[in-house]
Amino acid sequence: MAAQIWGSEKRARRRREISAKIAQMPELHDSKPLPFMTREEKIMESARKLTILTEKMGQIIDPTDPAELYHLNNEVLGLEGNPMALHGVMFIPALSAQASDEQQAKWLPRALRREIIGTYAQTELGHGTNLQNLETTATYDLATQEFVLHTPQITALKWWPGNLGKSSNYAVVVAHMIIKAKNYGPHPFMVQLRDEKTHEPLPGITIGDIGPKMAYNIVDNGFLGFNKYRIPRTNLLMRHTKVEADGTYIKPPHAKINYSAMVHVRAYMLTGQAIMLASALNIATRYSSVRRQGQIDKSQPEVKVLEYQTQQHRLFPSIARAYAFQFAGAETVKLYEHVLKEMKSGNVSLMADLHALTSGLKSVVTYQTGEGIEQARMACGGHGYSMASYISEIYGVAIGGCTYEGENMVMLLQLARYLVKSAALVKSGQSSKLGPLVAYLGVKSEPTSLIDRIPNSGFTEYVKTFQHVSKRQTLKAADMFFGLMEKGEKREIAWNKCSVELNRASRLHTRLFIVEAFVRRVNEIADIRIKEALTDLLHLHVNYELLDIASYALEDGFLSASQLDYIRDQVYLYLGKIRPNAVSLLDSWEFSDIELRSVLGRRDGNVYENLFKWAKSSPLNKTDVLSSVTQYLKPMMEKARL
Numbered sequence: 001m002a003a004q005i006w007g008s009e010k011r012a013r014r015r016r017e018i019s020a021k022i023a024q025m026p027e028l029h030d031s032k033p034l035p036f037m038t039r040e041e042k043i044m045e046s047a048r049k050l051t052i053l054t055e056k057m058g059q060i061i062d063p064t065d066p067a068e069l070y071h072l073n074n075e076v077l078g079l080e081g082n083p084m085a086l087h088g089v090m091f092i093p094a095l096s097a098q099a100s101d102e103q104q105a106k107w108l109p110r111a112l113r114r115e116i117i118g119t120y121a122q123t124e125l126g127h128g129t130n131l132q133n134l135e136t137t138a139t140y141d142l143a144t145q146e147f148v149l150h151t152p153q154i155t156a157l158k159w160w161p162g163n164l165g166k167s168s169n170y171a172v173v174v175a176h177m178i179i180k181a182k183n184y185g186p187h188p189f190m191v192q193l194r195d196e197k198t199h200e201p202l203p204g205i206t207i208g209d210i211g212p213k214m215a216y217n218i219v220d221n222g223f224l225g226f227n228k229y230r231i232p233r234t235n236l237l238m239r240h241t242k243v244e245a246d247g248t249y250i251k252p253p254h255a256k257i258n259y260s261a262m263v264h265v266r267a268y269m270l271t272g273q274a275i276m277l278a279s280a281l282n283i284a285t286r287y288s289s290v291r292r293q294g295q296i297d298k299s300q301p302e303v304k305v306l307e308y309q310t311q312q313h314r315l316f317p318s319i320a321r322a323y324a325f326q327f328a329g330a331e332t333v334k335l336y337e338h339v340l341k342e343m344k345s346g347n348v349s350l351m352a353d354l355h356a357l358t359s360g361l362k363s364v365v366t367y368q369t370g371e372g373i374e375q376a377r378m379a380c381g382g383h384g385y386s387m388a389s390y391i392s393e394i395y396g397v398a399i400g401g402c403t404y405e406g407e408n409m410v411m412l413l414q415l416a417r418y419l420v421k422s423a424a425l426v427k428s429g430q431s432s433k434l435g436p437l438v439a440y441l442g443v444k445s446e447p448t449s450l451i452d453r454i455p456n457s458g459f460t461e462y463v464k465t466f467q468h469v470s471k472r473q474t475l476k477a478a479d480m481f482f483g484l485m486e487k488g489e490k491r492e493i494a495w496n497k498c499s500v501e502l503n504r505a506s507r508l509h510t511r512l513f514i515v516e517a518f519v520r521r522v523n524e525i526a527d528i529r530i531k532e533a534l535t536d537l538l539h540l541h542v543n544y545e546l547l548d549i550a551s552y553a554l555e556d557g558f559l560s561a562s563q564l565d566y567i568r569d570q571v572y573l574y575l576g577k578i579r580p581n582a583v584s585l586l587d588s589w590e591f592s593d594i595e596l597r598s599v600l601g602r603r604d605g606n607v608y609e610n611l612f613k614w615a616k617s618s619p620l621n622k623t624d625v626l627s628s629v630t631q632y633l634k635p636m637m638e639k640a641r642l
């Protein structure tokens with residue numbers, strides 16, 4: 001199963017080997033539990049481990065393999081981030097995709113050797129979503145052949161970029177490029193921010209940390225202002241766009257090609273979300289198989305809380321989602337790598353499809369991951385609320401994904417643009433022009449679902465039902481939009497008036513894709529035992545998800561009330577079937593205790609001993625009487641007693 005999750009036997013084996021090596025290297029372990037550290041201590045601890053990793057990485061992993069590097073980071077540095085998180089996730093991908101060969105030769109080896117640390121500075125205090133209204137300017141000075149970066153007012157301060165505040169000395173900065181008074185829109189520039197020797201900010205640069213956040217507090221998300229700060233013309237990233245010495249602008253082959261670093265993260269973050277969801281569920285499910293509370297049959301001893309149907313219903317559909325996200329994420333990364341290769345050789349025809357797909361997936365996956373992790377926390381009762389579970393940290397980090405790389409609602413609306421265009425093709429009889437991801441919009445649907453009549457259809461009837469509701473909602477929202485315009489409404493106003501319905505279509509379309517990715521994977525599996533276990537999980541997935549969106553299928557009678565009862569029964573049937581495998585389905589992800597960082601979810605299951613030991617090590621327990629008591633509470637009580 002681990003091979004299914006991680007992509008191959010080799011990958012799964014390498015993960016195990018890497019975890020085993022790290023277990024033998026105490027210098028790479030947290031020196032004390034992260035929840036007991038201040039933010040400054042955590043940042044120091046992370047930097048300490050990061051530098052050891054830089055020295056010893058070659059002994060542990062193949063540093064050219066991104067999957068191995070990712071696992072190493074998760075184990076050693078953890079999910080709260082690290083001082084170079086954005087360096088790997090966005091800075092290097094931005095240079096790789098957007099810098100010319102000559103620029104790459106100059107900067108990439110230095111970045112890869114970690115001579116310099118970089119980030120991706122795009123979002124501003126006043127604007128994150130609407131990139132067209134970013135305010136930082138890069139004005140070309142023909143006389144000196146330099147761009148002059150400037151922050152015209154407080155809202156133009158770069159705000160949020162990870163590791164910008166304190167760690168990075170370089171950044172890819174997105175600014176509006178102005179040449180001879182003409183604004184060419186946002187473009188990426190390579191900018192040195194700090195002196196390479198002293199790490200002091202360079203003159204003309206105001207920079208710092210934006211303060212603590214809900215989670216991710218090892219990352220120094222930062223602010224950045226420029227005061228007429230000059231950089232050479234050749235620091236504009238010039239793989240796709242060029243500005244010649246005389247100010248001549250050569251436009252890129254696709255208007256949005258400079259957005260590639262964002263698409264990179266949107267594609268890769270899906271498996272990251274799956275891992276966080278599976279981690280939280282691993283903790284909750286292990287704990288639920290240790291925790292005994294109450295009886296189902298009063299004549300019997302107390303049961304493990306995992307025996308309760310409500311507990312299973314709370315956890316198991318999310319287990320199925322974690323697998324589904326992992327499989328859909330793997331397909332998306334494959335597509336992304338293909339499109340990137342095509343883009344490098346000038347073929348940009350697949351960019352729109354990739355953008356639509358990743359926009360929808362990042363939104364649905366991050367939202368449902370957040371839901372699943374919060375359920376996992378509640379499933380642990382009181383101990384879930386303790387930082388000893390570590391679930392609150394996982395939650396805080398995971399839901400950051402609902403916001404970064406494009407706010408979820410906004411990204412769903414990006415997918416909706418694609419769906420509406422596709423609906424227009426269907427309506428004008430041009431279904432043959434539909435791309436493979438939306439081809440189902442052009443296929444005539446049956447009048448009613450056959451879900452309960454062909455139970456051995458190998459999920460075909462389920463996929464058809466998802467297709468039906470997605471198609472119906474897409475066409476309905478598109479009709480609403482076109483209808484308003486026909487009545488004379490301006491396009492943008494009509495769009496806004498339909499946007500809730502449009503986003504519903506986007507979610508349904510994305511959920512269909514996730515189901516299909518899960519079905520595709522299960523169909524590919526040869527090992528009968530693995531296939532069986534995953535088929536059970538897939539049964540739970542399709543039935544649970546369909547129940548969740550049933551109102552769309554009931555509206556037009558595609559599903560009947562009795563079919564809904566059938567689907568519900570199937571959910572209960574598969575909850576029971578999955579119960580014996582539940583812990584194994586999560587243990588198969590093979591998270592080490594070091595990686596999970598959860599006292600509650602450790603592999604040994606010694607929950608109560610571990611919790612007591614952990615509480616005793618709390619800094620508050622170093623002394624029996626705190627100074628807050630001697631200084632304030634004791635005098636207060638004494639005064640009251642007089």
Ligand SMILES: CCCCCCCCCCCC(=O)SCCNC(=O)CCNC(=O)[C@H](O)C(C)(C)COP(=O)(O)OP(=O)(O)OC[C@H]1O[C@@H](n2cnc3c(N)ncnc32)[C@H](O)[C@@H]1OP(=O)(O)O
Pocket residue numbers: 085089090120122123128129130131132162256259260262263265268269272351352355403404405406407410414417418
């Ligand atoms: C590893 C895990 C670790 C995980 C660890 C991760 C650590 C955290 C990292 C976080 C880093 C960040 O957040 S970095 C900052 C991220 N920021 C964002 O994501 C900003 C979100 N905003 C945007 O992406 C954009 O502004 C949009 C897409 C919302 C709107 O862009 P716009 O330029 O105004 O375009 P708009 O008019 O809406 O659309 C014009 C046309 O362009 C198309 N279009 C728009 N974008 C694209 C695109 N990328 N590719 C192709 N086409 C595109 C549209 O579909 C549309 O096509 P047509 O319909 O006309 O055909």
Ligand SMILES: Cc1cc2nc3c(=O)[nH]c(=O)nc-3n(C[C@H](O)[C@H](O)[C@H](O)COP(=O)(O)OP(=O)(O)OC[C@H]3O[C@@H](n4cnc5c(N)ncnc54)[C@H](O)[C@@H]3O)c2cc1C
Pocket residue numbers: 086120121122123126127128129130159160161162216221400403404405406407408409410413
């Ligand atoms: C943990 C974290 C890490 C980050 N890292 C980076 C980084 O490394 N580099 C970087 O540059 N940025 C980074 N960001 C910033 C991030 O990319 C932005 O916050 C994000 O793109 C959302 O933009 P915003 O903050 O402007 O939200 P807003 O757009 O202001 O969103 C506020 C509300 O307005 C709604 N809204 C906005 N526009 C529309 C619209 N057109 N239609 C409908 N509704 C709309 C949204 O749906 C939302 O409900 C990070 C953010 C976080 C939280």
